[in-house]
Amino acid sequence: MTDVQSYLETPSSPNLKGIRAWLLTTDHKRIGILYMISILFWFCIAVTLGLLLRTELMAEGKTLMGSETYNAVFTLHGVIMVFLFIIPGIPAIFGNFLLPIQIGSDDVFFPRLNLLSWYLYIFGGILAVVSLFSGGPPDTGWTFYVPFSIQTESGVTFTVLAAFILGMSSMLTGINFITTIHRLRIKTMGWMQMPLFTWSLYATAWVQLLATPILSITLLLIVAERIFGIGLFDPGRGGDPILYQHLFWMYSHPAVYIMILPAMGVVSEIMPVFSRKAIFGYKAIVSSTLAIAIAGSLVWAHHMFTSGMSDTAVFVFSLLTFVVAIPSAIKVFSWVSTMYKGSILMTPPLFFALCFIYLFSVGGLTGLVLGAAGTNIHVHDTHFVVGHFHFVMFGGAGFAFFAALHFWWPKMFGRMYNFRNAYRAAILITIGFILHYIPMLILGLQGMPRRYYNYLPRFEAGNFFAGIGGFIMVTGIMLMLVNLVQGLRKGAPAVGNPWGGTTLEWSVPSPPPLHNFVDQPSVKSYPYDFTDIIQQQAGSKQV
Amino acid sequence: MNEVINPVHGVDQAFLYILGFSVVLLLGITITMIVFVFTYSRSRNPEPSDIRGNWKLEVLWTVIPSVIALSMFYYGWSSYTGLRNVPAGALEIEVTGQMYSWIFLYPNDKETENELVVPLGKPIKLNITSSDVLHSLFIPAYRIKVDAVPGMKTYAWFLPDKPGLYSMQCAEFCGVGHADMTATLRAVTVSEYEEWLKLEEE
Amino acid sequence: MNSRTPDKAGVKLGMWLFLYTEIMLFGGLFILYAVYYSKYTGVFIEAGKSLDITIGALNTVILLVSSFTVASAITAVQKKAQRSAITLVGISMVFGVLFLVNKYFEWGHKFEAGIYPGSPDLSDAEAGKSLFFGLYYLITGLHGIHIIIGLILLSISLYFITTKRIHATRFAVLENSGLYWHLVDLIWVFIFPLFYLIL
Amino acid sequence: MxxxxxxxxxxxxxxxxxxxxxxxxxxxxxxxxxxxxxxxxxxxxxxxxxxxxxxxxxxxxHLHYETRLLKITFVGTIGCLAILIGFVFWDISFR
Structure with missing residues (x-):
């Protein structure tokens, strides 16, 4: 095992050197790292934009920026966070890096398509930047609601095209993952031996595949409307502006599950490893993953209870929303029960995962308020919604992303990071998070709408506290990233299986060699069987 | 008029019901998690037990949340019907959203901008539309919010029960002046209302 | 594990997955069609009468025949009849171009009659009429773009057949181009009755 | 497989x-x-x-001669589209 060269040292095309060995690579691990760099870049930008928004709101009236700038900043914050960070985040980085290894393959099925997806991602990002300078930054919010998005003179066309390209990138990744899982899974691994992270990526990929085209066509419609003025949503010519919202949410609600399902997959990996115990209810988690993917695609109109939609639709979609809540609850219960009678080792990834469970639960439970028709009317489009979806998207998907960074960092780079700093960062982020978003929930209940650069005087205290929390949180995020990067240089070398994991990625050296496996991987009949790990440890103690 | 039920109570009860259950569930999950982390830490419990599932428990925690979720749905829906079923004899006021103000048109063709004056104790039905892009009329005090959609009539109703000034805001993003698109709701006694209605616009 | 033999079934699966995304892409427009048809049934039927059934039917036949020739080309390649494969793909491409020529004249007529997206005639027409023609132009336009992409794919296949990179045991490129071409046909099969035949 | x-x-x-x-x-x-x-x-x-x-x-x-996987997923895709179209009418038909 010692004389194996890692993928970091050997480029996938042996004749390539230097930067080209990265930019032209077809190795899924290198592409994963490329994604990591570009996604973290956009993440930092979007965090900065978000912080600017909250700083503006800390005091009543105009402080940092006026209304126009504010509208542009929250639009960009949303577009970047949604399309350039959360949607690709876990699948494109950790999915690319780990999915082939977890199923015992040496790469994804279409390696060159994989690289193309990355270039589309970069191209989409560049288009988003271009949109800033073509007629002024977009000011519609990331939802691009008609008729405003058709009438506004800002550079919405390019922003929309950027989202279109990013959608294509995510769709191609989805195609790649499904084909990989079906065709390249090692022969000895049946469906019920697949790690839960892979399962979650599989379900996600199907949602990406079937929902993204709807977004593509919706965005093309906006472009067509802006250029040709067809009037498909123009009430003056018989069009129906609400229909746009249907089309938009047909993608964008499932997109929430594109964001959260991989996050749930990450947590389902972390909980058993550090409890050194089988995941509680493997099959229940698999089926709830699939149930969320399917049912989650049918609840889109719960974003539209106040839109003027029919009351029958409100009834149906509210009911379905509560149906989706159940598989999520099952997952939370299963994760917590995994710890029961386990042998728990506290580490930064576990700490992040536990924060995930807590924050995601808050997000899910506040979601119930939004799912119920009567209460939704009051809090819809207020800061309550902003608080709620940040609990789900950031407290959920974001924290799982952080957990995944800390969990697989040693595997990806072969280096550990400083635990103490990691804990400090995690605590700062969590405390900052709670201080930041709980006031928003309260503000929403009091009736402060979202997307307001200015507000009534009675909302000032809440906004001020939220701002303070934001600064604490961002400090924590910076500390975390710096700590991880420092680990690359100063960190102790990591062994192949530093945590005692059972899935296949832990059976290879850290960082993995070019073709992933040195020996033929052996698949366990149950993916979370820790007997070997426990025996090994008992053996090493006696020695 | 006394039998008109104020829908605000229904909505608030639904809030309490859902939030109450949520807090209990959240506390339960969090405390269990913390207790487990300490009780079964590797130093205290070096030998994990191999438990892979328990179908009875799993069925239990599928069924109970389902029942809770459905009851929440029921509360949510019944409070929603309260917001939607306008009692007979409501006073109808036409509302138009525009960039960036609210226009209110009374039965006697009196028109006001950004000020809605209503008589106490009488159900008020607002017929809402928009003359340009989407807006949304939000009266937090009466728990109502409905989008103003161009080319379409939407409605909301409420029962002013306490005199005073209340804020109204636009809740659907509509452009540069979105945050400034606020209006005031003034609930006054019936006689004051009648008098006000007769006043010529100043 | 390192050297992989080409996995035809996998490539085909990937292609089908891509076709699903295409179906959903057009599906979005068909959602709009369904809603507006149900809202303005009368207007849609009236507007549909102004489309030329003869051209529509002709284009349907053209696409069906070209689909047949593409499918036959695969059979020909499998039977090692290289020359007839070339002829068949060639015919399909000619038909594809014919379709576009037809479409060009059809659109041209409508433009002359003052019916085009955002035209003053349509804006002043009764509610629903501009929706019908808006959808007509969007769907047939998007479909036309797909025909062009299909033609490019077919010409690549044609080139590969002549250079013998496609042969009896290896014809994934032709097969996938064929699948794409059939999908384009498939969508036209629905466009034709929904726009030309609602009378 | x-x-x-x-x-x-x-x-x-x-x-x-x-x-x-x-x-x-x-x-x-x-x-x-x-x-x-x-x-x-x-x-x-x-x-x-x-x-x-x-x-x-x-x-x-050639779908007739393909694997069950392709047949099922194809039908699934069409079913998905049908559901999307159908569900929109919860709103459109009752408005």
Missing amino acids: ESSSHEHIISYAKLFGVLCSLLSFTAITIGVSRMDLGALNIWVAILIAACKASFILLFFM
């Missing part, structure tokens, strides 16, 4: 037969569209189109 790489060759005759039935379906659908069936018109047209589509799928696109 078992692979169905036994290449199935469809004869020219069969393909031609499919083409003929497609053309006759086209003739039928044009003929039917001239009859006034009221609200049924659109459904008949869609039904015939669906028949044509399945012929193209099953034989021109």
